[in-house]
Amino acid sequence: MAILCATTLSLSANAQLKLNTKSIGAGAKAVKAATLSDDEVIKYTKEYIQWMDENNPVAPADDPLAKRLQKLTAGLTNYDGLALNYKVYLVRDINAFACADGSVRVCAGLMETMTDDELMGVVGHEIGHVKNKDSKDAFRTALMTSALKEGVSSQGGAAGALSSSQLGDLGEAVANSAYSRGQESQADDYGYEFLKKSKLNPWGMSTAFGKLLKASQDAGGGDKKKKGAQLFSSHPDTEKRMNTMAAKAEKDGFKKPAEK
Numbered sequence: 001m002a003i004l005c006a007t008t009l010s011l012s013a014n015a016q017l018k019l020n021t022k023s024i025g026a027g028a029k030a031v032k033a034a035t036l037s038d039d040e041v042i043k044y045t046k047e048y049i050q051w052m053d054e055n056n057p058v059a060p061a062d063d064p065l066a067k068r069l070q071k072l073t074a075g076l077t078n079y080d081g082l083a084l085n086y087k088v089y090l091v092r093d094i095n096a097f098a099c100a101d102g103s104v105r106v107c108a109g110l111m112e113t114m115t116d117d118e119l120m121g122v123v124g125h126e127i128g129h130v131k132n133k134d135s136k137d138a139f140r141t142a143l144m145t146s147a148l149k150e151g152v153s154s155q156g157g158a159a160g161a162l163s164s165s166q167l168g169d170l171g172e173a174v175a176n177s178a179y180s181r182g183q184e185s186q187a188d189d190y191g192y193e194f195l196k197k198s199k200l201n202p203w204g205m206s207t208a209f210g211k212l213l214k215a216s217q218d219a220g221g222g223d224k225k226k227k228g229a230q231l232f233s234s235h236p237d238t239e240k241r242m243n244t245m246a247a248k249a250e251k252d253g254f255k256k257p258a259e260k
Contacts, residue, residue, distance in 0.1 A: 017093040017107060018055045041140050042101050048139075049103040059088035065111050072120055073104075076198070080131055094215055098126035100136035113211055117204030117257070121191045124198075125205070128190025134183045181237065188241055192248055203249045203256050209242035 036044075059066035065088045073086045084102045094109040096119075104123060111119060129135045179187070188205060195202040249256070 017089060017091045017095060036140060036143065038136065041136055041143070044143060045099045045101045045139055049099050049101060052105065053087065057090040059090050063088065063090070065090070065108055068111065069106055072116055079127065082127065082130060084127065094212065096122050096126050098130045098135060100130060100139055102130065113215065114208060115204065115257070117195060117201045118208035118211065120198060120200055121195050121202070121204035121208045124194025125187045125191035127194065128187035129179065129183070131190065132183065132186055134179055134187065138179065184241070188245060192245060201254055201257060202252065203246070203254055206242050206245035206249060207257070209238055209245065213238050213242070
């Protein structure tokens with residue numbers, strides 16, 4: 001998950017992405033990642049996304065942003081072997097994330113900032129993290145460092161349901177997680193190809209980086225560990241990644257769109 005909160009933008013959605021409730025008890029016993037199977041990680045992912053959907057304002061089907069996302073993602077509920085579902089959160093964060101269960105969530109702040117090509121480039125990037133299993137691995141790590149400190153349910157070693165406070169604490173850990181430079185580069189390439197396969201201009205990857213970088217600068221940077229303080233622009237090599245995507249688009253003969 002990657003987030004950049006731009007508090008300087010004037011958006012129709014004034015709420016901020018809710019990630020955290022009260023923290024779970026300290027001093028709890030940590031659980032090793034090896035104790036959780038992939039199926040259990042997916043189970044917890046579904047619990048997490050349900051909590052996120054219940055604790056953030058989800059755009060109704062007749063909302064203009066929901067209609068826009070539905071139009072853009074038509075035919076993309078099954079893509080590259082993944083079963084995907086999409087929703088818009090009516091919050092001002094410039095953010096999108098995809099979970100290992102195929103849930104893709106896009107915030108109003110991102111939609112109001114990006115063109116269709118840029119928005120779908122970001123969505124493709126996040127789907128790339130799922131396809132490359134980055135999301136699953138990062139979520140497993142977040143589970144180990146936050147919500148499952150109290151341990152897996154003792155019922156035959158099976159993973160037990162998470163409490164509301166654990167899910168909130170998990171949200172904070174997921175928000176603060178980061179991918180490696182190699183993982184980000186692979187997801188960038190995936191997003192670029194995602195745009196091409198969707199018949200959209202892959203320049204959207206490069207120009208999206210530019211807007212995210214500018215939004216971060218306008219917001220004054222911020223502490224990476226602070227809630228809502230990171231997206232692509234939190235990486236020191238954002239400009240390099242922007243230029244790499246631009247070079248790919250130029251080499252492939254795509255025309256750079258006029259700035260909007």
